Structure formats: C-alpha cells, structure tokens
Amino acid sequence: MTLIIEDGTGKPDAESYASAEDLAMYAVKFGVTIPAExxxxxALLRRAALAMDGMTWKGRKSSSEQALSWPRRxxxxxYEIKPDNYLPARIQYGQMALAAEIHTDDIDPVDQRQGAVIRERVEGAVDVEYAPISNKSGRLLPAAPDRPSRTQFADYLAKRGLFAVRA
Incomplete structure (x- = not known):
C-alpha cells in the first residue's frame, strides 16, 4: 500500500513526510541499514511518523483535521515566525533517521546488547566483561549513544537541551 505523503497542506490522511524512495536514498547517502523491500x-516510515506524533513540537497544528504533527503554526x-504551511526539510530527514534507528533497534534487540567494557584481562586468553544495560523503564534504549533523528528535530522541539528539576 502506497504511503500518503504530507506536503505542507495538512492532509487528513497523511502517513509520512518521506517516501520509501526517499528513505532508500537516505540510507545510501548516510550508510544506514534498512530493509530492501x-x-x-x-512500515518503518509509518512507525517513525507515529513516534514523532508523540513528541512535543513548537507551535500548534495548522489544522485540527491534519493527520500528522506537521505543518504547524x-x-x-x-527570531522569525514560519508560515503555517512550513514543512522543514529536517522533519523529513529526521523521520528517515528515526526510521533507520527503529530498524536498528529491531535487528539488535535491547536484551542482546552489551554495555561498555568494564574489565578486560589478558593472560593466555582474552577475558572481556561488559557492563549490564539497565532497562527498568521498559522503554527501548538507543542502539547508539547519539541519535541522528534528535539532532534533526532539535530546533523544532518545544524543549531542547538539559533541564534541571528542583525537588
């Protein structure tokens, strides 16, 4: 089934900001692994779009009828207010980066990952011990310490950077 692509008009049935062809070109450009089919x-792009809908973006939806979070008013x-039909290229690139990250998480399950090397002993044979990865929250941990999608989205999220909470 062909994706319905958001073009900045606030489509009520849009499913993605990028096409499968765009994702394939992104994967070649940035050397990421995605499925061939x-x-x-x-499906990855739809999953990424759903994850993006859960993020807190600047502004508000341009229309209550639109399916996805962007465009926004x-x-x-x-220091410039963007037009109501503004659809930043970094939203599209961020979605593709997020789709690639989701695929990485799919092929490298959290329970099979290893943490940093905390002990390495070399005598006759090499003995390597890895730190456990705690996952008490039940959420997936990133496949890598940096997530390219977050870099793409940074200027468009309502909150950016580190925040201190006073207890």
Whole structure:
C-alpha cells in the first residue's frame, strides 16, 4: 500500500513526510541499514511518523483535521515566525533517521546488547566483561549513544537541551 505523503497542506490522511524512495536514498547517502523491500520501508516510515506524533513540537497544528504533527503554526525559528504551511526539510530527514534507528533497534534487540567494557584481562586468553544495560523503564534504549533523528528535530522541539528539576 502506497504511503500518503504530507506536503505542507495538512492532509487528513497523511502517513509520512518521506517516501520509501526517499528513505532508500537516505540510507545510501548516510550508510544506514534498512530493509530492501518497499513495504517494509513504508512500515518503518509509518512507525517513525507515529513516534514523532508523540513528541512535543513548537507551535500548534495548522489544522485540527491534519493527520500528522506537521505543518504547524506559530513556529518561531531564528527570531522569525514560519508560515503555517512550513514543512522543514529536517522533519523529513529526521523521520528517515528515526526510521533507520527503529530498524536498528529491531535487528539488535535491547536484551542482546552489551554495555561498555568494564574489565578486560589478558593472560593466555582474552577475558572481556561488559557492563549490564539497565532497562527498568521498559522503554527501548538507543542502539547508539547519539541519535541522528534528535539532532534533526532539535530546533523544532518545544524543549531542547538539559533541564534541571528542583525537588
């Protein structure tokens, strides 16, 4: 089933900001692994779009009828209010990065990952011990310490950076 792509008009049935073809070109450009089959690529893009809908973005939806979080009105960037139909390229790139990250998490399950090397002993044979990865929250941990999608989204999220909470 072909993806319905958001083009900045606030489509009520949009499923993605990028096409499977866009994702395939992104994977080649940035050397990330994605499934070879178009339906699997489209499924990843749909999953990434759903994850993006759970993020807190600047501004508010341009229309209550639109399916996805973007386009948005009231988005201020570099001291400039962006138009209501503004669909940043970094939202599309971020979705593709997030789709690749989701695929990495799918093929490298959390319970099979290893933490940093905390002990390495070399005598006759090499003995390596890895730190356990705690996952008490039940949420997936990132496959890598840096997530390219978060870098793409940073200017468009309502909160950015580290925040201290006073107890």
């Amino acid at each position: 178009v339906p699997a690529q489209e 009231g988005v201020e960037l570099d």
